[in-house]
Amino acid sequence: MNQMSxxxxxxKNTQMxxxxxxxxxARKVNIYYSEKHAIxxxxxxxxxxxxxxxxxxxxxxxxxxxxxxxxxNDTIDGCRVDGEVRLDDKNIYDKDVxxxxxxxxxxxxxQKPNPFPKSIFxxxxxxxxxxxxxxxxxxxxxxVVASLKKAGLFEEVKDRLNSPGTGLSGGQQQxxxxxxxxxxxxxxxxxxxxxxxxxxxxxxxxxELIDExxxxxxxxxxxxxxxxxxxVSQLTAFFHLGTLVETGDTNTMFTNPQDKRTQDYxxxxxG
Amino acid sequence: MPDHIVxxxxxxxxxxxxxxxxxGGLAEEQLHNAIIxxxxxxxxxxxxxxxxxxxxxxxxxxxxxxxILTIAKRQPMALDLREIMxxxxxxxxxxxxxxxAKNTAxxxxxxxxxxxxxxxxxxxxxxxxxxxQLKNILDAYTHGDDVKALSVWRADEDLDALYNSIFRELLTxxxxxxxxxxxxxxxLFGAKNLERIGDHTTNIAENTYxxxxxxxxxxxxxxxxxxxxxxxxxxx
Numbered sequence: 119m120n121q122m123s124x125x126x127x128x129x130k131n132t133q134m135x136x137x138x139x140x141x142x143x144a145r146k147v148n149i150y151y152s153e154k155h156a157i158x159x160x161x162x163x164x165x166x167x168x169x170x171x172x173x174x175x176x177x178x179x180x181x182x183x184x185x186x187x188x189x190x191n192d193t194i195d196g197c198r199v200d201g202e203v204r205l206d207d208k209n210i211y212d213k214d215v216x217x218x219x220x221x222x223x224x225x226x227x228x229q230k231p232n233p234f235p236k237s238i239f240x241x242x243x244x245x246x247x248x249x250x251x252x253x254x255x256x257x258x259x260x261x262v263v264a265s266l267k268k269a270g271l272f273e274e275v276k277d278r279l280n281s282p283g284t285g286l287s288g289g290q291q292q293x294x295x296x297x298x299x300x301x302x303x304x305x306x307x308x309x310x311x312x313x314x315x316x317x318x319x320x321x322x323x324x325x326e327l328i329d330e331x332x333x334x335x336x337x338x339x340x341x342x343x344x345x346x347x348x349x350v351s352q353l354t355a356f357f358h359l360g361t362l363v364e365t366g367d368t369n370t371m372f373t374n375p376q377d378k379r380t381q382d383y384x385x386x387x388x389g
Numbered sequence: 390m391p392d393h394i395v396x397x398x399x400x401x402x403x404x405x406x407x408x409x410x411x412x413g414g415l416a417e418e419q420l421h422n423a424i425i426x427x428x429x430x431x432x433x434x435x436x437x438x439x440x441x442x443x444x445x446x447x448x449x450x451x452x453x454x455x456x457i458l459t460i461a462k463r464q465p466m467a468l469d470l471r472e473i474m475x476x477x478x479x480x481x482x483x484x485x486x487x488x489x490a491k492n493t494a495x496x497x498x499x500x501x502x503x504x505x506x507x508x509x510x511x512x513x514x515x516x517x518x519x520x521x522q523l524k525n526i527l528d529a530y531t532h533g534d535d536v537k538a539l540s541v542w543r544a545d546e547d548l549d550a551l552y553n554s555i556f557r558e559l560l561t562x563x564x565x566x567x568x569x570x571x572x573x574x575x576x577l578f579g580a581k582n583l584e585r586i587g588d589h590t591t592n593i594a595e596n597t598y599x600x601x602x603x604x605x606x607x608x609x610x611x612x613x614x615x616x617x618x619x620x621x622x623x624x625x
Contacts, residue, residue: 345464372466374603384466386398387391
């Protein structure tokens with residue numbers, strides 16, 4: 119993981135995706151669940167400081183690939199990952215990679231908000247505390263407040279930081295989970311359908327937040343809402359039956375996709 | 390292209406296409422009659438053209454409403470989105486073509502004497518050319534034929550060239566005898582209307598190309614209408 123930090127510090131990675139430098143580069147990735155070949159020979163470059171959306175029908179492998187980016191698949195029995203996933207210049211599947219450290223660099227937000235059954239404050243303080251990021255109590259408090267502010271939640275909860283996180287509304291809980299993810303200073307945030315359990319207003323708040331966060335993070339979002347992908351992302355990747363069919367600038371993907379399968383899917387003709 | 394999973398979505402787009410086909414057919418007829426009315430000084434025919442223009446306006450409104458409703462309900466993407474946006478634009482162009490046909494027909498009332506023998510063939514020819522351009526572009530649009538659309542787009546040059554020569558001729562007439570000015574001015578506007586109709590067909594051509602390819606033609610259209618820079622001293 120030290121190597122990873124060095125690579126970041128020296129801006130060694132000069133490869134570009136469009137106008138942005140590449141943060142994640144996957145090469146010939148194959149993922150198997152026992153016999154099932156879930157991801158086939160996938161290669162993709164994910165740009166830094168932007169939002170990349172993975173779209174595709176259920177079972178196409180988009181969530182599987184998303185989870186491969188912070189090695190969440192390691193916990194699944196029978197799951198095997200071949201190929202390289204490079205974060206900056208380091209293959210995260212190398213033997214010397216500390217998975218716990220990796221996940222502090224690559225945070226994740228899930229479909230259903232999953233705050234810990236602790237106070238709002240403790241939910242956010244948890245990460246910095248276990249990773250030893252705060253020097254003292256004041257430092258920790260500052261980190262929590264800063265993260266809550268970045269997640270656009272602070273104003274709503276500042277008077278009740280000690281109330282349980284599970285007492286918040288769904289949209290607030292999801293923003294709490296985002297605050298928790300960014301509290302450990304990740305470079306990458308993975309979001310697996312972060313709005314599918316939220317109402318349109320809470321969804322709009324999260325989308326607004328994603329748009330702000332992309333100034334500082336590399337964000338990857340899996341979504342079933344094509345309109346959401348079109349609204350929040352700059353790069354869109356279309357998955358189908360375990361293969362990456364088409365990747366491109368979001369504006370082009372939704373107005374003039376090149377592959378017929380992409381066209382059929384985004385226009386509602388699949389099936 | 391396979392059907393949409395939601396059948397009503399296909400019906401929405403089909404009904405737009407049906408209305409556009411009706412609009413296109415009506416505009417062709419209006420233009421045809423307007424040219425006959427003007428060149429043959431048929432006031433009754435002119436009046437029927439004027440009266441039927443309302444139908445074109447009405448169809449345009451219906452297309453617009455249907456398109457907006459479809460966007461709101463279906464949030465169209467890619468080809469569907471282009472199909473709907475292009476339908477709105479093409480309906481706008483056809484409606485303008487209808488206005489120009491109507492304006493041409495109106496001038497029939499103002500013309501009290503037979504058309505100068507020399508002029509009549511030029512105007513008739515220009516009318517035929519404009520009609521052919523309109524027919525071809527509506528065919529190209531209906532069938533998503535980008536090659537045909539491009540050929541219409543390029544052929545507008547010829548219509549411009551013919552307009553230039555009619556413009557010169559009318560100017561010469563007016564200079565020869567000021568009593569011709571009234572008649573010639575109306576004919577000049579009539580010819581200009583046909584030239585403008587040509588421009589609208591090129592808009593439809595550009596939209597057809599965009600519909601098929603998802604990008605614009607990407608070159609400047611050759612333009613031959615130079616009358617804006619012509620003065621009477623050029624005539625001598």
